Amino acid sequence: MRNAFHAGRVVAAVALIALVAACSFTKFGYNQADTVAAWMADDYLDLDSQQKQDFQKRFERFYSWHRSEQLPEYAAFLRTAKGRVQQGLNRDDVLWFVDGMRTRVRTAARHAAPEAAAFLATLTPAQIESLQRKWDKDNKKYVKENKISGTPDERAEVEAKKVVKSFKEWLTALNSEQEQRVAVLVRELPPIDQFRYAERLRRQKEFIALLSHRSEDRERFTGRVNEWLVNWDKGRTPDEQKKLDAWWAKRAEIFAALDKTVTPEQRTASVQRMQGYIDDFSQLARKGDASKTAAR
Numbered sequence: 001m002r003n004a005f006h007a008g009r010v011v012a013a014v015a016l017i018a019l020v021a022a023c024s025f026t027k028f029g030y031n032q033a034d035t036v037a038a039w040m041a042d043d044y045l046d047l048d049s050q051q052k053q054d055f056q057k058r059f060e061r062f063y064s065w066h067r068s069e070q071l072p073e074y075a076a077f078l079r080t081a082k083g084r085v086q087q088g089l090n091r092d093d094v095l096w097f098v099d100g101m102r103t104r105v106r107t108a109a110r111h112a113a114p115e116a117a118a119f120l121a122t123l124t125p126a127q128i129e130s131l132q133r134k135w136d137k138d139n140k141k142y143v144k145e146n147k148i149s150g151t152p153d154e155r156a157e158v159e160a161k162k163v164v165k166s167f168k169e170w171l172t173a174l175n176s177e178q179e180q181r182v183a184v185l186v187r188e189l190p191p192i193d194q195f196r197y198a199e200r201l202r203r204q205k206e207f208i209a210l211l212s213h214r215s216e217d218r219e220r221f222t223g224r225v226n227e228w229l230v231n232w233d234k235g236r237t238p239d240e241q242k243k244l245d246a247w248w249a250k251r252a253e254i255f256a257a258l259d260k261t262v263t264p265e266q267r268t269a270s271v272q273r274m275q276g277y278i279d280d281f282s283q284l285a286r287k288g289d290a291s292k293t294a295a296r
Contacts, residue, residue, distance in 0.1 A: 044134045045127045058115040071285035082274040089259040094252035113226035121214045159186045171270035185254045
């Protein structure tokens, strides 16, 4: 599931969006989000000292809002998801979950946009060039890891590993027989690897073009940043969206088919895993509330 939720990842100013949306969420990861985000921003943009301070202040405001306002809502969302897991998942349950995650990423992105725009307005041409170089390097790694130029068998193997990993992170580890079933099922997925890579490049190109407007009226520039962050699907053609929807529908069927094979022990582990995420979100939210109270 995780690949669907990286729309805002390339903007270091809102790096938390990627962290909170990732399936590998942990309390440690969330608590270190400010450090990780600052490192990402500097690594991709080579910030000067003033920009580093500005980034930290703006990120902290977003971080505080997210912890107190969004984490309780995430916990509630996962409580509903946990109930569905207990009953056994079907295709519609999986699609409901994916759509719910997308909605929450959009909410975070929408709130982050003003702070991100103010920060991005300070970038120099040299820093934008640094970003492009980093992306060029990342893109080569993406092509290699996802076997974009490989054979259908190689790409199927990559996808099978992603499904196994996602199932383990959200629910439970699969046994060898179940993993073999995944290897067969992923071959039914529509081929969209080339489209995803092309969309990745398109989004990067759009972002560089967006930055060319960073010196214009702040409200207008903020609108552009918000549009890029929130409406990541806007540049797709109707045919591309149709193919992507078909891919997600088939992937949901794969998750539902796997869920039907889980043992009672795996079902219990899945419910416990979901409860662990709920507890993490709730505890982090309470910690944020306590910090705000102490600061008054």
